[in-house]
Amino acid sequence: MTTIAIDAMGGDNAPTEIIKGAVDSLQVADSKIILVGKEDIITKELSAYNTKGSVEVVNATEIISTEEAALAIKQKKDSSLVVGLNLLKEGRADSFISAGSTGAFLVGATLKIKRLPGIDRPALGTLLPGAKGFTLMLDSGANVDCKPEYLLQFAVLGSVYMEHVQGIKKPAIGLLNVGTEKDKGNVLTKGAYDLLAASSLNFKGNIEAGDIAKGTVDVAVCDGFAGNVLLKTAEGYSKFIFGTVKKELMATPIRKIGALLSRGAFENIKKSLDHSEVGGAPFLGLESLVIKVHGSSKAKDIVGAVKQSHKFTQNNMIDKLKEGLQGGV
């Protein structure tokens, strides 16, 4: 049995959707759940479900909102985020899930949890949808200034993760660059290319940003600045395009009928782009698993993150990551 702590107060839909997700996840993963946050609120929400004592509540009196910056972690020592991370540090939980402020989450996890041996900087991984399934991109924004050796470390973390959590054998690794030729890129990627090419990873060379939507590789490594730009561009243009499609389809009665008839198409697309199954963004390179789920997460996203956490712990991923870092770097 694994123990998963969940920040009940973080995210736009906290605490209701977070707690619902925690309760729902009891059906799918053989885990003990600890909900962290204002005890009276959580207990009241929980009373709507029949959880038979399988959910523990740990009190935390403060809340760090989704909009608050990294500094909040130092100011709010009794926040659900800090208290939850302390559960990991004290060995009372195997993993921790939060939908709260990304900045505070990254700084908090880095301060509270030890790095794995061989890791200079932990990296935030994001699973991005594409034509051939999901690509794990890391770093998605934790480290805006990187050195070539960090990118090699990200590649090892990503490779082990995709192999043992997502079940992809010998994951294909790509280096995010401005062209596919070997000599392309900036100082960082040129340095990283040589390190990756010399490693025992299944390195496929440089990829362009357009390759993510094509699904050319299983793991894409980049610095956190480029990763953040890629992630936010993909989100921004997807939203813009679907928004424009919706507006145009509602513009005339005939088009509305057309949209009604082809409704199934849009439902399928929504399903194929749904992130909830992938279970949030793992922050990899630390001695415990911490997972950042989107600020707008609903119950099903929490369930996805619990599933992923459970699999991570059950598969002894921390040991596997340590092995990978010894062999691969």
Add this chain to the structure above:
Amino acid sequence: MTTIAIDAMGGDNAPTEIIKGAVDSLQVADSKIILVGKEDIITKELSAYNTKGSVEVVNATEIISTEEAALAIKQKKDSSLVVGLNLLKEGRADSFISAGSTGAFLVGATLKIKRLPGIDRPALGTLLPGAKGFTLMLDSGANVDCKPEYLLQFAVLGSVYMEHVQGIKKPAIGLLNVGTEKDKGNVLTKGAYDLLAASSLNFKGNIEAGDIAKGTVDVAVCDGFAGNVLLKTAEGYSKFIFGTVKKELMATPIRKIGALLSRGAFENIKKSLDHSEVGGAPFLGLESLVIKVHGSSKAKDIVGAVKQSHKFTQNNMIDKLKEGLQGGV
């Protein structure tokens, strides 16, 4: 009257679509057109039109293909790209348009054409569609390693361009970053923020990559690595989404009928995302205008680029850019 040289041999649809576009543009811009490339082929293609001697042909025996790398510029001295750039250098043309290899184009223009005073590195500008019209993003890929002062120079170039070619008064400038707060970013953007804030530009602070699709600013500045990632991600995900929509709409007979009824919606979207009106990507910071149009350009894209070139020269943009660089930097 302005004189515009066009690379007749560059791009996936050369020479037919390029030459058609050159001829079509005679109707919309009071320009003299010089087509550069294999004289026999161009003359044969031109014989299908009644151009009454308003198109000049300059012979160039070699072709640099869209896939060829930057090095080709040194190996093929009689290519349409090199010969066209020489026309600019010799003052025989005011501007030059090519749909050929981006790498060769950027290197060639930088080698052949002098930089404007105050410019360390010229920048490739791309007009990206969004909810409130187009945002000029520069640099889109010419300079993968940048210093803060380059980003300030890009901002000046972009501001003058958007004001005088696209007609936007006091264009709003944004610095592409990983968050909107003042203290966000990497070493480069932190340095650039201070320079931009101290300038006389209409600087709106940091923007995130998602702001491009929202159209928050008129000009977005960034290093060419981040710019290339943004551009290729936007292209990649747009293609992926529209491809998925099409596939899903064609999957059942009922959906096909729905798609037929709502056809107008998709035609409008296609029109609103159409790049041809914006006229290609200007490579700014040189003493002449060079415009890179997409490798897949059709006749209408060439017409757009000719219009833009004509306006640029008619408005004495080189003088205006010089003034901006003296005042703004």
